Amino acid sequence: MLDCYGGEYIPLGAELGLKGSAMGTLIPTPKAMIKGAQFTGARHAQPGDLKEVANLVASGDIDVTLAHVYPFKLDSIRDGYKELGTGHVRGKLVVTIP
Structure with a gap:
């Protein structure tokens, strides 16, 4: 499952029995990270x-x-x-x- 919105679907995925590696998010919220979601996106991007x-x-x-x-x-x-x-x-x- 990929949460493109902002972490709200990560707790729902956990309630449905998904494990951390089966969940991803574009926005690394603390709640998503606690559930073990994988962060996908610009991890080390610089302004230019x-x-x-x-x-x-x-x-x-x-x-x-x-x-x-x-x-x-x-x-x-x-x-x-x-x-x-x-x-x-x-x-x-x-x-x-x-």
Whole structure:
């Protein structure tokens, strides 16, 4: 289970019997860490890192492959998670936000 919202689903996952390694969060709240959730995200990012990467992509020095682009709709986002869950995605999955 991946909690993209902010830790509120981690206690629910624990109540449902999920172990720490089966739960992940993008936002490392104390409550999530106590439950053993794995933190996924920019662990050691520096302020200029995103700008540097953006410049490398813009210059063509880094090639970013898009596997699929989904519109910002519930069914589409669900489809994106299903695709991600296959474990066979080659490239980035993107959700466009209007």
